[in-house]
Amino acid sequence: MDKPHIIEVKTGKPYAIAVGEGLLREAGSWVATVQKPGRIAVVTDSHVAPLHYPELEASLTAAGFTPFLHVFPAGEASKTLSTFGDILNDLAEHQLTRTDKVIALGGGVTGDLTGFAAAAYLRGIGFVQIPTTLLAMVDSSVGGKTGVDLPSGKNLAGAFHQPALVLCDPNVTDTLPTDVFADGVAEALKTALLGDADLFSLMEQGQWRSQRNQVIERCIRIKADIVEEDEFEQGRRKLLNLGHTLGHAIEKCTAFAVSHGHAVAMGMAAVARAAVANGLAPAALAKRIQAALLANGLPFTLPLPMDEILPAIASDKKRAGSRLTVVVPTAPGDCRLLDLSLTEAQAFLRKGA
Ligand SMILES: NC(=O)c1ccc[n+]([C@@H]2O[C@H](COP(=O)([O-])OP(=O)(O)OC[C@H]3O[C@@H](n4cnc5c(N)ncnc54)[C@H](O)[C@@H]3O)[C@@H](O)[C@H]2O)c1
Ligand SMILES: [Zn+2]
Missing domain, CATH: 1.20.1090.10 (Dehydroquinate synthase-like - alpha domain)
Structure with missing residues (x-):
């Protein structure tokens, strides 16, 4: 694997976004740079769980973590207070403490839900984003906006909560529907x-697939620059x-x-x-x-x-x-x-x- 490229996001609480093919396989050792190995929560959806969780689980285990998985039904319809509550309850049942972390493995729905749960659980614990859609890589996992939809509209409840680390593996987008x-x-x-x-x-x-790493990285840099200057919009x-x-x-x-x-x-x-x-x-x-x-x-x-x-x-x-x-x-x-x-x-x- 080529060395991943790192983008530092200098928000109030600075963090790194790593972009590299094959990064999911190495996720455990990356997570270990921000979290002492031990228990760790992973939240993902029902589509992503069978496709990409086995590789993440193996990598976390190899790095000394004991992951537990929370899966919710895939889709925007799950981005609700009810799913948010389910995640909080699961974190509490597993007795996660302030010094533990939660990993969001998935698209923007997973990232927004998990980030909001991390912002609210014990008034805020750290989280790691592992985006699996192109949208989540170039957009939703940069900037710290988290939240859920309400019956009155999308994204009406949420919090600004920056992740501790973001890991983008462009290979993961190979399984995405067109x-x-x-x-x-x-x-x-x-x-x-x-x-x-x-x-x-x-x-x-439209002929840029062979340069997708570069596209992802440049989009992240632009969004990161803007967010650094204006974190709270x-x-x-x-x-x-x-x-x-x-x-x-x-x-x-x-x-x-x-x-x-x-x-x-x-x-x-x-x-x-x-x-x-x-x-x-x-x-x-x-x-x-x-x-x-x-x-x-x-x-x-x-x-x-x-x-x-x-x-x-x-x-x-x-x-x-x-x-x-x-x-x-x-x-x-x-x-x-x-x-x-x-x-x-x-x-x-x-x-x-
Ligand atoms: N926080 C922000 O700044 C921000 C910015 C933009 C969008 N968003 C939010 O992001 C959400 C949209 O994100 P999205 O399009 O990633 O939605 P999503 O998370 O629902 O993913 C779209 C679909 O792709 C599936 N999927 C994800 N990764 C896959 C993979 N690697 N292989 C196969 N299938 C996969 C999911 O299961 C889902 O069915 C919206 O809720 C939007 O409000 C947030
Ligand atoms: Zn958008």
Whole structure:
């Protein structure tokens, strides 16, 4: 195995993200750098458990750990207070103490749930993220946002809780269904578009699989840079919401039939068209973004008429009072934040239909 690349994230509590093929096999010795070998909890979902837990378990055991496993049913429908409670109860039944740790092995759902459970258990214990989807590698395992969905909306309860360590093994994404992989590609293209023109060029033809380590690493670096500067989303971190104002509204209006990454792809294309129509970007930019989405197997047209989607941006969680920030792409690697009233935002975005 090539030596993993390490990205240091200098948040309030700094931590390392290691990226390397075959890292899952070595996870035990990596975890031992942040935790004395002994008992350790692992949380994963019902899809990931049979695929990747045996390798993690063997590696933890070889490094002197005694892991115990908590498995919940795979899918966003499990990202609830009820599953969160089940995890807390299991940690308590195993008498985990303040100095123990919990490992999240899985996609964004597992990471968000486990991170929130780690933030709440005994008022906070350490956790390690081992993301297994591309989305979790490039996005959800960086930045320390954890949480669960409530009946009233997604991610409405949670905490900022930074992990002690993140281990990304790109080989693990080989078992992902095509659509789930594509969800992560949408977030990676988003990251490139807001912060790295060269990365966007590398990805836009869709032929980057042989360079996926580099893509993952560069996305992590961009997100880490932004998060370091703005850990609690007061300013620059809002850039990461590119494509998300409409994306969330699309998810909501289709009752989540359109997945998050696919909705973000549609939202990104529409906000680019709106940027052109509002005179903030050249026409070539919207065309280039659409072509990049297409080449990467992602959609760029809206699943419903814009007028049916726009009312739903009113429930955007990122809204501050009656205003919301729309992230507008102006060139590859460059975006602007527009602070608009709800009516202004709707008028701006309507032109991107
Ligand atoms: N915390 C953050 O900053 C942040 C950022 C973006 C998204 N999110 C959250 O992340 C979630 C979406 O993440 P996701 O797309 O990873 O969802 P997910 O965790 O549900 O994973 C998607 C599907 O892939 C399966 N899977 C995971 N790894 C696999 C593998 N290696 N092989 C085969 N199947 C595998 C899962 O079982 C699931 O069925 C949402 O809940 C979203 O709110 C959080
Ligand atoms: Zn997203």
